[in-house]
Amino acid sequence: MGPGPVNADPRVLRAMSAQLVGQYDPSMTEYMNETMELYRGVFKTANEQTLLIDGTSRAGIEAALVSLISPGDRVLVPIFGRFGHLLREIAERAGAEVHVREIEWGTVFTPAQIEQAIRETKPALLAIVHGDTSTTVAQPLDELGDICARHGVLFYTDVTASLAGNVFEADAWGLDAVTAGLQKCLGGPSGSAPATFSPRAVEVINARKSIEAGIREAGDAVSAHPIRSNYFDLSMIFDYWGPKRLNHHTEATTMLYGARECARLLVAEGVDSAVERHRLHGAAMLAGVQGLGLAVFGDLEHRMNNVVAVRIPDGVSGDAVRGELLNDFGIEIGTSFGPLRGLVWRIGTMGYNARKDTVLTTLAALEQVLRRSGASVTGGGGVGAAYEVYQDAAGS
């Protein structure tokens, strides 16, 4: 019940135990095509280039940024938590001239602040996190696409922590590039990064294409400014996932089986229903910790559905509580980074763990552990408040 990775859906793990097939076996290439189509549903996009990057969610971020950014490009990174710093770091290593705007952890930017920063910095790319588990808030993105379009700025977001647990619309919101991971609301293991790229992003990336020497033929593209990475060169990855099937890496077959099953289960449930499920169980967890008498951190209006930051009461050892929950109750909750270190626990309700039984069990166990640690808690107040949320939902 931490901020991720969390337990995977057992159906995903079962899908990952299937035997491998060859890289160009017709059934393998069909699985790749199915995976592309399923993730179009998850991202809510019509983008042809919707595929997997073979690595963790951080690999997806780097593939997008290193392929979109030519050295010297100006990039704007509004930072409201730890993963904004990561976007800055990756953009800097890609050779960008990075401009940042920072706000206090727990808050989000207004569209006017973003537009003002774009006017000031004239970036080629806006790179911003959607939901940042380090602060538990989600940056509203729905008005930023229009702003980027007006200023001719490419619009990238990292939805690793938010996708499928919070409302997200790649096309309706005007995104050019989006990357994710499996280990949060998608209910799978870390190690595969679903991603989608708009036709405008594809045009920018393909303009930098260079076919590698080992498989280059007469007339093939050789760019004067090739993408700095081979592994993350999206122009080559597009050709591997597309009808050309041009050899690049050897697709991580088992991770593909897992990523496909994550999306298949989400599409079968309905992506909107999955978001509503996260909203319900997240609301129950929030009510529950408040019902125990604990304070929560951050702008609740922009809280992510799938994680809540709970202030550690005075006089209580955050690490001791986490240790007792893990060792005696088998329940993991999260610690925190940076300015929040030692101040809050982060409790997740996401993916396979966004369930009534996990919420109630966690609240029951937390009450007992807090009581034993000497904290003042409202007996039954956590579970009771969560039950009320479920009863209201059932009655509505």
Add this chain to the structure above:
Amino acid sequence: MGPGPVNADPRVLRAMSAQLVGQYDPSMTEYMNETMELYRGVFKTANEQTLLIDGTSRAGIEAALVSLISPGDRVLVPIFGRFGHLLREIAERAGAEVHVREIEWGTVFTPAQIEQAIRETKPALLAIVHGDTSTTVAQPLDELGDICARHGVLFYTDVTASLAGNVFEADAWGLDAVTAGLQKCLGGPSGSAPATFSPRAVEVINARKSIEAGIREAGDAVSAHPIRSNYFDLSMIFDYWGPKRLNHHTEATTMLYGARECARLLVAEGVDSAVERHRLHGAAMLAGVQGLGLAVFGDLEHRMNNVVAVRIPDGVSGDAVRGELLNDFGIEIGTSFGPLRGLVWRIGTMGYNARKDTVLTTLAALEQVLRRSGASVTGGGGVGAAYEVYQDAAGS
């Protein structure tokens, strides 16, 4: 029965269906430590920095090269097949001044040729493939470590296709950096890249360390020449796998389970025994295709144990034979790249598929398909010759 990826060992797939645990759960960090120790056995090294890169084998190559090479460094890449071109390509994108030497596909370099090239180019790094499946030969490496040491050159090799199927000794041969993959002789799926780095390589890499801004604290390192990639920054990956457990990517838990099981099975079998198993079944397959009357490609003295290149007989459609084997017999064999395209099939005997039953079944099926395609074959000659190899081995 292609050049890889091949069927995974079912025990590896079963290990990958285990439920996830948290990133810093004591059992997870213990699995990481166990994995490091198991791969020291597989690579035959005492290197502390022996770990997994989260991505395919190509990710392992890029992590090693981008972390070892500072832009402008001279790198020598002797090329004897497709994957030498890949090393050149990745080193170039890392900003190296790359010098190549090329020889005909199917042959290998002599130590004297390598030393001569080092004298001429004075590289900081020698990057060379061990076994290249594109040509089916393995470059002898045992004398190159001394040469590199004499000239102060770092020594890197890619053993993706050869490890555990051919004799390899990271420390005895003087390697500074070695990267691999699971999908060949290790019997697992693509998607995790075991790698090992000598103390000398670690020193070069750590001299470039920069802690990322999101988790940087007072006094932490900030390099003036940071590694160009965040995801592949080995100095940060060392800190994640080491006692500091400094957060970097979220380890790909399921792939780690798989990589650990691949190594556990190899160490239980004995790495030398696994190499001998590949030698035996590779010899049986070679004798078998020759027994069918087919010619083989490449320098047989330096042939890899785990793959053989078979010349497609005149008048036979290579693709039609491969299609019939796959669709009617459920057996996949490989096509070829570059100068060998259309000229040879590549037949593998590796990992879980390095078995007597797979060798005999493949030879029996190949005889039938060749006969139906109008080729002249020696009836029973393939299976008979393979049986002889097995009988000789049993009698010795």
